[in-house]
Amino acid sequence: MESKYLEEARHVANHTVFLRFNDGVRGEVDLRDVVERYEIAAPLKDPVEFSNFFLDPWPTLCWSCGFDISPETLYEKCRQNAEQAVAAGKAALLQTEDILQQRKQSADPNAISALLARVPDIEPENERDEK
Secondary structure, eight states: OOOOOEEEEEEEETTEEEEEETTSOEEEEEOHHHHHHOGGGGGGGSHHHHTOOEEOSSOOEEOTTSOEEOHHHHHHHHHHHHHHHHHHHHHHHHHHHHHHHHHHHHTSHHHHHHHHHHSOOOOOHHHHHHO
């Protein structure tokens, strides 16, 4: 099994980092939960401090306060985000297919007539006023 290592890490915003690994896995991960969990990472709660990370020779994501996050942990977070994005994309696609199917059905003249038959008769306001 080939080891996974970071080839690129870029700050995106707040506690979010874009990561690219040697096997092509890439994506953005929010590391706020990791920073909140460890006392040594307390200075990194400030997004400006957080953005000052670097890759050490291993390459591990590191900060000058001594905090680091292993490539394996980052890889797993990146992979989980990708899986969630794929699942969300599939759900959106299914929802779109349902909407298109409904629109196709509603374009059927018989379906439109059936819907109109269920709408109560409403007199225009100006006709009510004349009575």
